[in-house]
């Protein structure tokens with residue numbers, strides 16, 4: 001079976017990584033416009049690097065949970081395309097063979113001058129020279145608000161060609177990911193949502209499985225591969 005899965009911050013919540021829109025959200029000390037936009041980086045690169053250095057350290061200290069491991073198991077039994085809005089590497093560390101990071105990744109760095117990319121060091125500073133062009137223009141390889149998400153052509157095609165689409169741990173607040181279920185549904189693809197509560201686009205799904213991902217995702221995968 002061809003399955004496309006989209007994950008959001010909710011799948012990493014039980015690994016201790018804060019979600020964005022919970023009351024104790026990630027942004028509690030910072031407004032999004034101060035740390036996650038190109039304008040913020042131009043205005044105060046040191047603050048933006050400090051924010052992502054903290055997120056990089058938190059992600060390195062976190063462990064994949066049962067939901068991440070269940071999706072790695074799913075990939076061993078079905079033709080799975082795994083897309084994530086998350087920038088942590090918990091899917092990779094749980095053994096998922098291929099992860100499409102549409103919002104970038106904490107463990108990657110990029111040069112704002114020449115576009116060169118490389119594995120991010122634990123701590124990045126505004127004056128770090130680019131390894132390729134030496135410009136002091138290094139940035140986290142993260143897609144900020146107002147920037148274009150990555151790999152979209154491949155994602156739209158996967159959604160259209162799937163037998164099943166599942167959204168896991170995402171609130172449905174941010175496009176284009178919030179439109180994936182509607183796009184898949186228009187192509188006759190069955191859509192299921194696994195979330196702690198109904199997302200804002202819950203009505204786009206044929207089925208909703210409510211509860212913590214570490215419990216609902218392994219049970220859902222068992223339905224698909226068990227027996």
Ligand code: APR
Nearest residue numbers: 008009010013019020021085169170171174195196212213
């Ligand atoms: N199990 C399942 N779902 C959970 C859990 C859990 N343990 N804990 C929280 N959730 C759900 C919440 O109910 C919420 O619907 O996960 C969702 C998290 O939503 P957001 O915090 O909005 O995160 P996300 O949807 O990934 O945000 C999308 O917005 O902030 C930008 O670029 C950022 O990638 C992010 C994008």
